[in-house]
Amino acid sequence: DKDCSVKVTHTVENCKRCGKCAIKDLLQLSEKYHVDLAVATGGTIARRIVVEKRPDLIIAVACERDLTSGIQDTTPLPVYGIFNQRPFGPCLNTQVSIAQVEAVLADVLSERASDS
Template sequence: MNQTRSTHKARKRLFIGLISITCFVICVFLAGLWVIPYIGLENIHPAASWIVGVIVLGLIGIVSVAYWGLFLNILTKKPLPGAKRFRGLTIKLFLPLMVLIGRIFGLDKEHIRLSFISVNNDLVLAEAGRYAPKDILLLMPHCLQSSRCDKRLTYDINNCERCGKCPIAGLLELHDKYGVNLAVATGGTIARRIVVQLKPRLIIAVACYRDLSSGIQDTYPLPVYGVLNERPHGPCLDTTVSIDRVEEMLHRFIDTTKIETGRTLSTGQSADL
């Protein structure tokens, strides 16, 4: 547990460092848009350079407010005004630039994405409330199924015999116990289709760091809490996940006064069935 907390803090420090550099680079770039053409703009109109300056300073102000709002949100772990917008800026603006700047400094893309997932989870915890079980989706990758299993779970997860040799049985038990939606997807396209069909208000997604970071970006503004899978045999083969961790998040997000039964959904099925 202490090691997990230490790793989480290290990822947050990496994220804060990269986003600080990113914000600085954006501000310098915007300032350059004013300084570089300053002399030439005077030839167009005496006030042109000042008009551009006001616009640029306004943009710098917006970026700075977004940065400090995000920074305080990360530190306090409390819902601040505009928390959803801070998460949106992180996903749509800061993350791509952070990856680019990370490459310049020789940082591994995996570490950057892991730091992003950690911070995103903190923002979701601060922003999200509690929901009826039918509004929560457990979205799972098909690689959780044992490679030695001959059941077609990617078509219908209910084909699982619950033998306990892979995490699917435990996830089905969570579905039965709490009434949340449970879905298995074979890729990003199928996952997006399932989200569109079920229309959840919150997703608890299990995947590798790459699929989680891209999935969080694709589904914004829908809050996605990411749980990293474990890959003892390498990527996409007999992966596993902590059922206790998933259940812990269900305790955090479920509104027990609105118990309703959710559905299971897999590749090849329709949510309308």
């Protein structure tokens, strides 16, 4: 949210969980499914997070252009991409379907459990 004074890009746990944006809900999913959550405001930060965290897979939320280039940049890591919603135009208070993120998380984790 552009009006939020709390910056979560480097430390998502700074979120006050006020509910004015989706970060609170994403944090709840992160805790429920025991997965890491990171927030990046663009491709450069996203790539740095990938290098630092070294994840096994990524569920990414971004606009079409950033998501496409991010998936290409992280090959061979598996990336599940979810387009963000932009009711206020590009790069301004973007939104995400929490239900869609949870559905992808549940599918990925159940698939991994059955492979184990």
